[in-house]
Amino acid sequence: MKLWTLMLILTLCVVAVSAYSKIRQKRTWIIDSFTIEEENPGPFPYVLGTIHIEKKYLVNFELSGSGVEVEPKGVLSINGKTGEVLVHKMVDYEAYPVLRLKFEAKNVSNDKVDTRLGVEVKIQDINDHAPVFKPLNYEKSINESEPQGKLILAVFASDDDDGTTPNGTFNYRLVSTTPKTDNVEFYINQNNDVGSIYFKGCLDYEKAQKYTLLIEAKDNGDKVQLSSTSKVVLNVIDHNNHLPEITGHTGSGKIKERESGVIVLRLQVRDKDTQGSPAWKAKFTLHGDPENYFKIETDPKTNEGILTVVKAMDYEEQTSRNVSISVENEVPYFSCKVKNRTPQGLWDVETFAQGSSTATPTELYSVTIAVEDINDPPEFVPPVKEIMIMENAKVGTHLETFTAKDPDKSFGSSFFFAKGEDKDNWVTLDPKTGQVSVAKLMDRESPFVKNSTYSVIVYVVDNAQPPLTGTGTLIIHLGDQNDNVPLLKKDSENVYVCLADKETMTNITAEDLDLPPYSEPFHYELQGDVDGKWRIEPNPGTTVNLVREKNLHSGHYRLQLKISDNQGFGLVQNLSVTVCDCTITPNCQGHRLVYARPSLSAIGIMIFAFLLLLAFLLMALLLSCKHQKAMIPTDDAPDWYLIKSNIETPGTDCKMPPKVFQTDMSENPVKATDHLGAQNGISTQELVVNNGFAAFSDQQMIRRSFRRSSTRRSYRNINNYDMTQSMSRNYSAYYSDDIHMREALLIQLNQSLLQLQNPQEELGDYKPHCYAVEGEPVTDQNLDTLSIPETDFNLDIFTNLDIQFNKLAAMCKPDLMS
Structure with a gap:
């Protein structure tokens, strides 16, 4: 029982506390509102109002927020005992339309908040701003x-x-x-x-x-x-509401015939619009001038119209010309006029706009231009004549007769004819009748003829002061005749053909200055003995092939070639052909230089080389005079000496016998060597005999004399050249005093060389054969043997000769040298 009583008491306490809490919470959210008139002049301070709360004990009132400690500061305050709110100064509505504050009531005994309220102060606007x-x-x-x-x-x-x-x-x-x-x-x-x-x-x-x-x-x-x-x-x-008006003109209003670029009139304009504005600037239009003899422009300074003749007029065609001129402004015309002022709505107005049906028509200003007659030049009728005549016409042949007239009506005058341009003086002109005749033979192929046409300019001159001239043209069309033969072109006069085992060819081209049918196609015909050597294909033609037969060897050939035109009219011409080995000189370009015209730079190089050679010759002469070599005399040859030397490269030759190869072959076999050298393109002076062995003094001559295949030549000539070059350079003064031995060696050598070369074919191709290596003893001596009878061979001559000659002698007579 006591427990239930206790529980009931606790429940009533909780309910009471809860009810009290709800009442205090509700009082906390009560908001009071006040109003302040904007810009209220006071006097300050005045009471705005009082905040009332229920209280059974002493409290203190506090106010905070906008208008107190927040901008605008110092406007409001509160009486802490009574709760009265005071206003201390004016407030601007436009800056602070509402002031929001917080009100609190605190218990005096414990300084705890008893009541908290929100306060709102509205600023009442007044009319203090104008629009x-x-x-x-x-x-x-x-x-x-x-x-x-x-x-x-x-x-x-x-x-x-x-x-x-x-x-x-x-x-x-x-x-x-x-x-x-x-x-x-x-x-x-x-x-x-x-x-x-x-x-x-x-x-x-x-x-x-x-x-x-x-x-x-x-x-x-x-x-x-x-x-x-x-x-x-x-x-x-200012707009264009005033039309421009032409008030008059200045100027003579006259022009001379054939006159242009001359001002005829200046037209004055009046315009009420603002000067200088587009509404004032005039723009003129010319009427009645379909031939466009005149033009009219606006003077930018005076606004005048300037009438100028731009195309020459002819007095004989018209003595005067009537034209009309209109003027307007740069901007369109517009006009507005008030007809009635109505009390309601827009007024009644009348408008005019350029281009509309109500626009005022433009007035025309008429002027007359007079044309003055002057002396006109005579005129050809017609000014250009064309005729057709065959070339080579007979001198004196009549070509054409010119006629002329004087267009003047008031200036009658006589005139005569004169020749103007006649580049090659082909014609004559009669000054009275205007008759044109042939003065010399006309050639259609002349450089003065273009497209088979030759032009002559003639003049007709009156006798006025100053004299006036008319110009006429005679165009002569020349017919072609077969008066030219086809000729080889410049680049076809000297041609080049490569050497090969099969047939080779090159192109040759001819040209004829005549026109068809007197020119191409041409017929080519080789003259002389050309069977099996040369032929032409195809034939006929303009450009044909010159074919080299496969058995023809290298060299220079001069062929006789007859070229005939399509009518059989032709001429025999020389054709130079070079057959060369293109494997050495591709496309024979090296040979082409022989026929090329030397340039200035090439001539300069040649002169420099000549001077350099002359300097070397002078130096050689001085050296030959200062240095004397000890000579070894030989038997029966007081003029022949061998230079004593036991080294590989002795000194320079000092003397060359002048009559080594001048004997006839029937008397002296040396002539065969001369013939062999000439046959291979080598002069006699280039071939000398050193110790009984034929040697060439130039490496190029060796290649030309002993040419075989490129492989054989490249190897054999190197070895032969090494030996013979050394012998020729070091022992050029060695000559045998035994004339029989010398003749036998030369005969044997010539026969061997002639056997290697067939005049009708090139040297055969042989594999290279190595017979010795430099610096090693000779083990293989399988060379061509030079057979010399023992009775003609004197071995005593080899007694004092060096190893090089012994090697040569061993090859010639191995049994004697063993």
């Missing part, structure tokens, strides 16, 4: 031709007062217009905060170039209305 234009003033330019009822300008204003009250709303009003004219009226319409400006009537630049409008914006305040004004300046741009 303001943005921008404050306006300016705009409008064309004079702007139609009425069209929006000109929009103005804008704003009010900082409360827009939901009459203090923040306003209206626009047109206060004044300066100047006042009877042709236009301005008005303003409002749409919300925008004021739109329009006008009625017609703008006229001549009546007013500028209008100033005063626009007012006034609010609707209850106690007082505030307003402001804006100045609107409208600049009127």
Whole structure:
């Protein structure tokens, strides 16, 4: 029982506490509201109101927030004992429309918050701001031709007062217009905060170039209305509402025939529009001149029209010309006129626009241009004549007769003919009759003829002062005759063919200055003994092939070639052909240089080489005089000496016998050597005998004399050249005194060389054969043997000779040298 009683007491306490808590929480959210009039002048401080709360004990009141310690600071305060709220200064609505604060009541005994309230102070707006234009003033330019009822300008204003009250709303009003004219009226319409400006009537630049409008914006305040004004300046741009008018002209109004580029007239214009503006600048149009003899332009300074003749006129065709001129401005014409000023809506106006059906027609200004007669030159009738004649016509043949007339009506005069341009003096001209005849044979292939045409210029001259001249042209078309033979072209006179085991060929081309059928195709015919050597294919033709038969060896050939045209008219010509080994010199380019015309640089090189050679010869002469070599005399040959030497490269030759190869072959076999050298393109002086062995003093001559295949020649000539070059350079003075031995050696050598070469074919191809290696003893001596009878061979001559000759002797007579 006691337990239940205890539980009941606890439950009632909890309910009581809960009820008390709800009541205190509700009082905490109570908000009081106050109102302050904006800009209230006081006196300050004054009581705004009192905050009341239920209390059974002493409390202190506190106020915080906007207007107290938060901006705007110091506006409000509260009496801590009574709860009265005081106002200490003015508040601006536009800056702080509402002040929000917090109120607290604290128990004096324990300084705990008893009550907390939210307080709101509203600032009541007053009409303290007038509407303001943005921008404050306006300016705009409008064309004079702007139609009425069209929006000109929009103005804008704003009010900082409360827009939901009459203090923040306003209206626009047109206060004044300066100047006042009877042709236009301005008005303003409002749409919300925008004021739109329009006008009625017609703008006229001549009546007013500028209008100033005063626009007012006034609010609707209850106690007082505030307003402001804006100045609107409208600049009127002069448009073309006045037509230009031609008032007269200056100038003679006369021109001479055949005269151009001369000013005939200057036309004056009057225009009421602003000078210098596009509405004032004149633009002229010329009428009645379909041939375009004249042109008219505007003087940019005076606005005058300048009439100029640009195409020569002929007095004989017309003595005068009537033309008309109209003028307008650069911008289209526009005109507006007020007919009736209606009280409502737009006015009744009449407008004119250029190009419309109501436009005023342009007036024409007529002038007459007189043409003065002057002396005209005589004229050929016709000025150009063409004739056809065969070339090589007989001298004196009549070609053509020119006729001329004098177009003058008032200047009658006589005239004569004269020849102008006749590049090759082919014709004669009779000065009285104008008859043209052949003066010398005409050649269609002449360089003065172009496309088979030759032109002659003739003049007709009157006897006036100064004399005037007319020009005529005679065009002579020349017919072709077969008066030229086909000739080889320059690059076909000297041709080159490669050497090969099979047939080779090259192109040759001829040309004929005549026209078909007197020219190509040509017929080529080789003259002389050419069977099995040369032939032409194909034949006939313009460019053909010269074919070398396969058995023809290398060398230079001069062929006789007859070339005939399509009518059989021809001529025998020389054709130079070079057959050469293209494996050594590709395409025979080296041989081409022989026929090439030397250039200035090549001539300079040749001169330099000649001077250099001359210097070497002088040095050799000096050396030969200063250095004497000890000579070894030989038997029966007082003039023949061998230089004593036991080294591989002895000194320089000092003496060359002048009559070594001058004996006839029937008397002396040396002549065969001379013949062999000539047969291989080698002069006698290039071939000498050294120790009984034929040797060439130039490496190129060795290659030409002993030419076989490229492989055989490249190896054999190197070895032979090494030996013979050394012998020729070091032992050129060695000559045997035994004439029989010398003759036998030469006969044997010539026979061997002649056997190697068949005049009708090239040397055969042989594999290279090595018979010795430099610096090693000779083991293989399988060379061609030179057989010399023992009775003609004197071995005593080899007693004092060096190893080189012994090697040669061993090859010739091995049994004697063993």
